[in-house]
Amino acid sequence: MKSSRLLATVLLLQTKGRRTAAQLAEELEVSVRTVYRDIESLHAAGVPVYGDAGHQGGYQLVAGYRTHLTGLNPAEAEALFLSGLPGPAGELGLGNALAGAQLKLRAALPPELRAQADRMRARFHLDAPGWYAKDTSVPFLQEVADAVWGGRVLNVRYRRWKTPTDVDRVLEPYGLVLKAGRWYLVAGPGPRTYRVDQILTLEVSEAECAVPDDFDLPAYWRDYQEGFRTYLYRAEALVRIDGVEQTVSIESIPKAARHFLSLGPSAEVLEPPELRREVARLATEVAALYARDTSATISEATPP
Template sequence: MRASRLVTLLLLLQNRGRMTARQLADELEVSVRTVYRDVGALGAAGIPLYGAAGHAGGYRLVDGYRTRLTGLTADEAQAAFLAALPGTAAELGLGDALTTAQLKLRAALPAELREHAEQIQERFLLDAPGWYGDADRVPHLAAVAAAVWARREVVLRYRRWRAPEEIERRVEPYGLVLKAGRWYLVAGGPSGIRTYRVDQILEIRPLEEEFVIPDGFDLTGYWNGYLAGFRARLYTSEALVRLTPEGSRRLGVTPAGDGWTEARVPIESIDHAHREFLRLGADVEILAPAELRNRIAETARTLATRYEG
């Protein structure tokens, strides 16, 4: 366990440069006292570490020192290759860089780990977009990504669903999220942090002004909160339904037995629920709300009339 921690500490300093004992302790989830002991052990092993006290102090590796040690286990090597999405990298303009990085990583791995990595690429393929419909065209994705990397403000001309349908906004691009094959930009602006679909960006104009990410902002935390809020806004009501065993299976409801199962299902709106429940055909009966039941009944009567004879 300690050997693994020493490797992690060394790689942290190699990749991030100067770090204080407190920062290292937080990253390694150990005490500051443990960091002092680990740094001493690395120094005794001949690793050229330099420590300085004071406000601007901390630990760093002597300039020019690079370790060839990757610290990768078999599982970590597999994960590194499994997490690399060629299509995603290409969209961001990093396709060639990904290929080169994988070649370098493969060359640096011991023979047994190299074999594991090659097996991952032979046996697993990650394809993020959904089945139906063509993938969204995102002609401005590379420009958005460049602004995110450079921390530079941009002016967006953006198409949205409500009037006015086209708007122009000056924003600070904090980060990009790929969700179900669709790219989203998380950006700050005069009205706070907002989320924009990148395929709805009509034009992007980079600016020279740089910005600083607000203290405490975390892209993963923001996105998780955004999804939770989205789901809360999405399902504003519920329907009481009866389902056949097949209907329960298709709707993801645990059946009560071999007969009909009664369940309460969250719904977005009457219109949306009307379309979705029609997909289940005779495997569902709407009990409430009355408006939804009446809509389904009216559609059923219309279909029966249309197909008579």
């Protein structure tokens, strides 16, 4: 732990230049006293770090000194593909590993590329969840992730949408997918897809499992999404929106009717006839509701 912190101290000084003891303590999440001891340890190890006293003082490396200890450890390498997703990395327990990996990569870049990377990071931000999505608790996410990394069988109690809702399953974890802010576990036998937030209880088994050699997680997820859309949207409707006719896929007559009604007079359903009738029925009910409320208001406002 101390050796990693000493390396982090050197990398911070290498990439950010002069830093006070208080700044180093905040960035390394240690006490100022610990920073002092670490600086002494670096001196003893021959690292050319020196300090300046005074209000503008701080620690810095001798000009031109660069460490070559920028190799990534396994946890940091696993975190790299999430470098644009600090939130999900933290959910998986890789937040510190991600920060360490980014620091090492930044230290390894020449000054001009480092400045370019800093500008990119300052100008672009990825926010994965969709609008209006509620924050969903995922209590077993890290345990599931550990099972995926370690190839361990999971015994879970899972809540599904159909009866019986709560079922027991023995799962062989193949991979995790983050879609619109929600985590999904792809697991055998099957494989099949499970929402991680719907796992009610979880026990990591001592039994080991392995992902089949021919399994491709991105390819599976593409096929799964296509199959889901085909299952969900089984019909089509012809609508005129702002004077333009177009054919759209719909899930069901009741859901589609409510959706098109929410678009107001800018959307008109042309086909199928049953959908057009359902939209008209709902519109009539809404008009009657507001007409009743309007009449009551006028009656109350009219003097006797």
